Amino acid sequence: MSSTPLEAAYRICGRIAAEHGRTYFLATRLLSAPRRPAVHALYAFARQVDDIVDHGAHADPGTELDRLEARLRAALDTGPATVADDPVLLAVTDTITRYDIAPAHFWTFLHAMRMDLPGSPHFRSRYASMAELREYMRGSAAAIGLQLLPVLGTVVPRAEAEPAAAALGEAFQLTNFLRDIAEDLDRGRIYLPADDLTAFGVDPDLLAHCRRTGHTDPRVRRALAHLIAVTRGVYRRADPGIDLLDPRVRPAIRTASALYAGILTEIERRDYAVFGSRAVVGVPKRLRVAATQLMSR
Template identity: 70%
Template sequence: MTDHLRYCGPVELADAYRLCRRIAAEHGRTYFLATRLLSTERRPAVHALYAFARMVDDIVDDGAAQARLLAAQIDSIEARLRAAIASADPITAAPVQTAEHHRHSAILLALTDTIRQYHIAPEHFWTFLDSMRMDIPGMPQFRDRYADMAELNRYMRGSAAAIGLQLLPVLGTVVPVAEAEPAAAALGNAFQLTNFLRDVGEDLDRGRIYLPADALAAFGVDAELLRHCRRTGSTDRRVRRALAHLIAVNRALYRTATPGIDLLQPRVRPAIRTAANLYAAILDRIEDCDFAVFEQRAIVPVHRRLRVAAGAYLIGR
């Protein structure tokens, strides 16, 4: 048996959910803190949704792999998930497999259980996977630049809005789900745009710009100027103005989305309000650091995260 293969026993559902929780705790600090305000029975499902998105994102971001291999992995994951949803049988895996395949099997098992338990529409996952294919060089859908917000919104429909729509049945609503969907999608987009503003430098290192070119150009900013800022670790005044504009656009998205929090079940509102406030606070940090996104990552301090979480809990009681 080769070193990268090992014997793995059957994937147990409880172990699968525990793995998803560890992934959420390790990689999604803001997200994980918000889930602590959810009831204990809802947390595993939210962790499973996060772990699945993280798993796919990690595959797409594997710069060492060839594009065709990345695409094949995404296709395989979609095929396995489709088969699991269509079948009454749980996800299974061959007894001898790679550790990575076993990990994927566990995440898919927890995800499939979550989809069935909360009756989540499967098309939200196919939309998500289609957007992830847009990040794989060599794929017909690949994009590393976006001409305007309309183009970026088409990407975010799968990468962000679909995540909000996946979560909605888990969180529960006090109105028909369809009535709460626009706000949930808007909040997903708001979170995603915040990530794009925070991670401009890291995305440039991967050859990507997830900010609308026309909005940047209005302030005299192009790809070369952004690369110059990354190389020098400084933020040109033109870039500052462009980022300030896009932060205003981002805050408008939060204003559109946050009234939808009151359409959710009362018990979950503090958690979602916490997530929205903490993500919006990243924009404050970017401004406080004078838009120094090319030399450091804007992170909300732990003490502020805890204060915001406590405040959201008291408001939501």
Template identity: 65%
Template sequence: MSQPPSDRISRNVRGGRPPDPGAAATATYDTAAGQDVDRRARPELREHQAAFTTGSRRDADAATLRRAYARCRRTAAVHGRTYYLATRLLSAGQRPAVHALYAFARMVDDIVDGPALRQAPAAVLDSVELALRTAWSPPSVTTPPAPPRSCATTSLDSPRPGALPAEFDEIAPALTDTVTRFAIDPRHFWTFLDSMRMDAPGSPLFRNRYPTMAALDEYMRGSAAAIGLQLLPVLGTVVPRAAAEPAAAALGNAFQLTNFLRDIGEDLDRDRIYLPADELAAFGVGEELLVYCHRTRSTDRRVRRALAHLIAVNRHLYRRAYPGIALLSPRVRPGIRTAATVYAAILDRIEDNGYDVFARRAVVPSHRRLRLAAGAALR
């Protein structure tokens, strides 16, 4: 799983401009708790936002926030080259929030697929969700937070010591500050974590094969669309947020499917296939053929035809998403357009390589990424 970008804010944000999280990281929190709550946020989010703000000021001083945002920025710069390039086109106030969301997604990705695979990734995901639910519960609530909808542990009210990743405490202040200031719906994080449980052995939701595109869409709803919906409040819109959500979700899915097409071999190494079995079968491609191609580093003609078809499906997702860029705040459109253009160019590289996804990884060269970014910025 690789998570792509999404961005947003500016003076055109519907309902006004939220406080600058970059400035917040260096400010002293000496105002009354809850003062920054956005009164224009949806009613069901106001109590959460007030709780986040109170917790942020109580638990994270300016130095802690500075370090947390700096940690998130380094993570984005090192692990998300295309993503990080796109964020350079955003305002200084938006970039810290986008980096915080990326760093959280990356941390969760590493829980499941990191270089040092954990013994019980499903239990760690449960601990992460419980920690967030506890931190984000309104202070007036004294009952324990609701456990994750689909959990692997039997006692979530007392997670095992050491279950949380070490980096969680390093990025959590920035994540909470971002969620607070932009009134991001926490449900998008629970949806995301549920999809990550689909990757985690030991979880009731675990699966490593997808029989249909509908089944794959269910996975991408959390692994990709939810990321776009998390980012949308940061980016800002010139229409009601709900009107921009379908395109934001489609762009997230388009990015994710591009990753799946590029990384077939890597996924097979993890005993996963993120392509719909029924659509592959229509071209005479089964799991055995994919494994053979991966082992021999060759691409059978049937696989080429299947990939050509799925690339067309992927491009259709980009076409559905592109009109949504015009619904975003003008300041962020070049960044999102850059991300979409550069990511879609990966599909061109797969075709240029003769659909050889097993012997080489489709990469857009740096000079081409910069040229595409410049073109997108001028549109």
């Protein structure tokens, strides 16, 4: 059965989400069918940028990021035909237009991604405080929540739901930082606030030692426990915002929130052993949480 280029582009985005975002993709299965393609397109775009910045997809990531932004701006100005050769850009351009998503959220996101690029004037590999880290997360995480909000829909004016949507994006990002400490160290980055680490006697050399040995020093363990508590506070701040969403999407967002917060619990269960392997929520629990939300609809 034939399909239009746009339909094919959305299917490709769905495959990207299924392959790379297991927790994310499972939560989207609880969304109504019309919303899923748009959510997959937003995920696939973020993944495309991540591949440029972090996974060596291009020899000159800065130039490629500039090219990608220029093509998206042109497509939004003149129509999606200009990006027909790129399924992800085609789908995300349609999603932005269809759901009236503010393009500024995408420029904010791309600015934050340039902060990850060595050689960029915006590059940062360390963050002195949570305030500095939050400035990065304004683009890398909060902007993602704000991109999603028009797709999900709200029962209040959109602006009233935006702070909680941004907070949930931040909670997810902080969870990723705690889970991915080892991978980030391998890239020469530390996405944990230095002043919080210093309060527990932790510095970059100690983190590097933990990475080399695969063992978590007691000082690092205490720092991680503190930062997990901080992150749980962000989840609590975001949680009331779920009730501001369209009732039909609440189970999906609650599932995503519960599964991501479950990563924190898994880190604790493993006694903060984050330097040798990655903490993940197992398939049985993911399915159990999703089923619980599905039954509550």
